[in-house]
Amino acid sequence: MSDEAAWPQGGETVAAVVVAAGKGLRVGGDLPKQYRRVGGRAVLTRTLAALAASPRITRIQPVIAPDAQDFYRECVADLEPAMREKLAEPVPGGATRQQSVAAGLEGLARSGTPDLVLVHDAARPFVDEALIARAIAAGAEHGASVPGIAVSDTIKLVEAIAPGIGAVRETPARENLRAVQTPQSFRFSLLLDAHRRAVAEGRDGFTDDGALAEWAGLPVVVFEGDSHNRKITQAADLIEADRAFSGRAFSE
Ligand code: CTP
Ligand code: MG
Known part of the structure; x- marks a missing residue:
């Protein structure tokens, strides 16, 4: 696919939450993982x-904890001025991820609605332009889309029956997961x-917007994700990310 093909058609606007x-x-520690270096x-x-x-994204709506203003300002101060210009004033998040996404969408809605929106975890710093381009193309064509990667482990559907023990209820075919x-x-x-x-x-309590969209009755498609686009979830992920980014130029 040529790079051009990934541009939204007809001058559509793309924002990100x-x-x-x-x-x-x-991850633990005093400072939430998104503010760790x-x-x-x-x-x-x-x-x-x-x-x-990304030249495709014209507006970014950050959603932060109300008590994290100072940490957030430090992050923004580290960005190039041209990047800062795309940032909307941050809005306060909620007790669940779903509430935080909703706050971000309402924030965007107050300042002129974009055609497309990308919802992204702050805890996934490895996102790159190729993945963004695939996301925009899939969202523009299908309306609701999520990046996914094939799994290499066999996955069991279980029901907890004792601490640390789950009774296996189903083994879905791996090629469909x-x-x-x-x-x-x-x-x-x-x-x-x-x-x-x-x-x-x-x-x-929906843990992703794909699940919320499904619940709302929207057809949701999966497009090709990126195995490097890991979410920093455990302490070891932070150490690994530090290693991966060390020695890499900032703008790469
Ligand atoms: N998130 C959010 N508001 C919440 C919960 C999560 O904005 N109430 C964000 C996190 O900051 C993160 C993303 O959603 O960027 C994915 O969530 P997760 O990896 O679970 O992060 P945390 O909830 O911060 O981590 P944990 O579940 O380990 O406490
Ligand atoms: Mg969480």
């Missing part, structure tokens, strides 16, 4: 820079409506 309001409990720069700085570097990542890409109005419906019906 970056959810960075989590506590990073599994990998290769000398905060995870969030790297994530924002990767998205802002995908491990899902972000950026997830949607027609903005479709995702905003789905989130508003979830709020109206008291549904919370």
